[in-house]
Amino acid sequence: xxxxxxxxxxxxxxYQITAEQLRAHxxxxxxxxxxxxxxxxxxxxxTKETIQWIKEMEEEGIEVLILSNNxxxxxxxxxxxxxxxxxxxxxKPFQLGFRKAEKKLNIPKENLVMVGDQILTDIKxxxxxxxxxxxxxxxxxxxxxNTKFNRFIELKxxxxxxxxxxxxKWRESLHVKxxxxx
Numbered sequence: 001x002x003x004x005x006x007x008x009x010x011x012x013x014x015y016q017i018t019a020e021q022l023r024a025h026x027x028x029x030x031x032x033x034x035x036x037x038x039x040x041x042x043x044x045x046x047t048k049e050t051i052q053w054i055k056e057m058e059e060e061g062i063e064v065l066i067l068s069n070n071x072x073x074x075x076x077x078x079x080x081x082x083x084x085x086x087x088x089x090x091x092k093p094f095q096l097g098f099r100k101a102e103k104k105l106n107i108p109k110e111n112l113v114m115v116g117d118q119i120l121t122d123i124k125x126x127x128x129x130x131x132x133x134x135x136x137x138x139x140x141x142x143x144x145x146n147t148k149f150n151r152f153i154e155l156k157x158x159x160x161x162x163x164x165x166x167x168x169k170w171r172e173s174l175h176v177k178x179x180x181x182x
Contacts, residue, residue, distance in 0.1 A: 006123070007134060008132040008134065010134070011170070013136055014037055018056070020060075024175070029063040029064070029112045030057065031101045031105070031112055036138035037116050037138075038050060046081050067114070072088045097125070099129070102129075113126075114131050114133045117138045
């Protein structure tokens with residue numbers, strides 16, 4: 001049951017994921033969570049690092065779409081700055097948002113990857129949708145009030161998953177395979 005929370009990869013930061021790594025895994029589109037994945041939850045503007053990462057993806061032909069449970073105005077503000085498409089009020093981990101993202105990108109789910117910092121919403125949702133997933137560490141250590149409960153539950157799930165699979169470790173890139181890919 002808890003396997004549905006297991007990410008395909010664990011990479012310390014979205015900024016360590018390169019277009020070359022994605023192409024090596026036949027990924028043509030990235031669906032990314034917004035808060036604490038692409039930007040800090042308490043800093044609604046994209047940093048230079050964020051803008052550079054988006055630019056690299058665009059230059060290399062990798063499409064990026066934000067999939068967020070946040071309200072329209074919050075997601076639109078960031079998406080406009082970054083010049084990427086988005087799905088707001090996604091209700092992750094439920095499938096509706098993931099289906100909307102796949103349709104907007106017009107890329108088969110086999111060629112997509114979901115990047116997020118929460119296993120209860122991002123990873124569980126991606127796994128249920130049949131989309132590979134990358135768990136990243138939150139950009140900042142603090143969380144919005146509505147995320148703190150999730151983090152408590154996630155810690156329990158992660159401890160179980162790591163106990164079951166010692167190969168589940170934070171990596172520097174997607175090139176290092178998990179035990180299920182070996």
